[in-house]
Amino acid sequence: MICPSCAQRFTLTLARYMGVAFARFACPHCGARLRLRQTWYYWVWLLFFGIIAIVVPAQALVWAGLPGLVVAIVSLGVLGVALDWRLEARTATPVLIGPVSDRE
Numbered sequence: 001m002i003c004p005s006c007a008q009r010f011t012l013t014l015a016r017y018m019g020v021a022f023a024r025f026a027c028p029h030c031g032a033r034l035r036l037r038q039t040w041y042y043w044v045w046l047l048f049f050g051i052i053a054i055v056v057p058a059q060a061l062v063w064a065g066l067p068g069l070v071v072a073i074v075s076l077g078v079l080g081v082a083l084d085w086r087l088e089a090r091t092a093t094p095v096l097i098g099p100v101s102d103r104e
């Protein structure tokens with residue numbers, strides 16, 4: 001993705017992706033505070049994954065009891081974060097929300 005402040009290209013690393021969730025996301029070059037603007041198909045994916053995240057653990061509980069539920073939630077959590085990270089890295093646009101911070 002390209003920083004709207006300094007126009008330099010940077011990648012959405014896992015650490016930066018985690019920063020987005022906690023609103024601590026900054027350009028590695030100029031330190032500008034950024035947020036991500038999502039595309040419409042991001043919200044479709046989120047809705048789709050939300051349905052899966054309800055249906056699959058419920059089915060796992062029926063088939064395999066509590067251990068099945070735990071395994072389903074943990075694997076869906078890891079899968080969801082990984083897919084979400086890759087999708088945002090490819091499709092989201094960084095938007096400037098604040099001035100250059102002294103951090104980073």
Ligand SMILES: [Zn+2]
Nearest residue numbers: 003006027030
């Ligand atoms: Zn920048």
